[in-house]
Amino acid sequence: MPSYDVIIIGGGPGGYVCAIRCAQLGLKTACVEGRETLGGTCLNVGCIPSKALLHASHMLHEAEHNFVKMGLKGKSPSVDWPQMQSYKDDVIGQNTKGIEFLFKKNKVDWIKGWASIPAAGKVQVGDEVYDAKNIIIATGSEASSLPGVEVDEKIVVTSTGALSLPKVPKKMVVIGAGVIGLEMGSVYARLGAEVTVVEFLDHITPGMDAEISKAFARSLKKQGLKFVLGAAVQSVSTTKTKAKVTYKLRKNDKEATLDADVVLVATGRKPFTDGLGLEALGVETSPRGQIKTDPQWATNVAGIYAIGDAIDGPMLAHKAEDEGMAVAEVLAGKAGHVNYGVIPGVVYTNPEVATVGQTEEQLKEARRAYKVGKFSFMGNGRAKAMFAGEGFVKILADQATDRILGAHILGPNAGEMIHEICVAMEFGASAQDIALTCHAHPTCSEAVREAALACGDGAIHA
Incomplete structure (x- = not known):
């Protein structure tokens, strides 16, 4: 009977990242995945394919609305939907094959099939039962519907x-x-x-x-x-x-x-734990179906852990990845940690929206004295050159200490710019720390610095 230090159930962002980190830390590792490809919902039918379509449709929008303004003239492109689908599928394939390569590189065994847990320390896939000192449930989530709404995935x-x-x-x-x-x-x-x-x-x-x-x-x-x-x-x-x-x-x-x-x-989405046998094992779950875990991601059953969309918290791929790395560190005898106060969220529309930390409403509810620094992208030279002057950067800082409590960006490349704030918050930085940091000109990121300056004596270009 094959035996492992850890078996991860689910090959999505939480599961595959956890598997790679476990292997890197010297644990004999296997990952069970029932799909034909690794990557879970995110890479196969979620984050990655949706970003491909968002990018393609944004390029169409640019061609239809902004090319002529820049002196780029010619017939507007038409939409070849089958070709766009093919492009999307190619992007998925490149990413999923990449994870397969990383498994081989890091000596992670991919057990193909759907798993159940007949007992603590045992994982069954088909007729085969595997021994595992530790089991990590990373089975993700599935779409939830409404009463009176039957999904057929066609209409x-x-x-x-x-x-x-x-x-x-x-x-x-x-x-x-x-x-x-x-x-x-x-x-x-x-x-x-x-x-x-x-x-x-x-x-x-x-x-x-x-x-x-x-x-x-x-x-x-x-x-x-x-x-x-x-x-x-x-x-x-x-x-x-x-x-x-x-x-x-x-x-x-x-x-x-x-x-x-x-x-x-x-x-919305709900945890996907069908067929694992959690009830028979006595694994505690919430009324919403989330697996209950302690601060070390352990369930109430010894040797069984859970991460990602299957447990409480925002259903975000990067949150699952962080938990996957952290629980691997715990199993390897190190100190795994996730700072849940600094997990960014991004909406990949155009303009993009990116947020991290607390909102104004949350600060008001907590009766926290705070100040706001805002800067419009209309005052940003690079954004205007890109026809992307819509939106603004908003930084929330503690009234007394100037420590950054949250940031919210609506504008071009917001999903990339938010990470400057994330790093600052991880280091307990003040708004002034960002305001005093030289930013390259001309960049959209200058708007972040201006918003930070607005938390103090005022923005320069406002």
């Missing part, structure tokens, strides 16, 4: 189906104004679809800093997305080629309908 789709539609729909209804719904909605809006987003709350992007959220909504509306806010979806009915979404406005109970060729259900 009523989750993000998985939305990535591989046979053609660009004329009308799309997106249920849920979170990250996934807005990213995929913006892809299809750029490609020519009429997109309407239906959201239960009276604002988009739940949990985001309210000022950023409002500005983001205005930007998306300018791009042609329509929003029905404060609306509870009652049902979705379908024919062979069409769908009808019935919703009720919360403020007056008024019922209305929307016709669509495709309905994207983007109402």
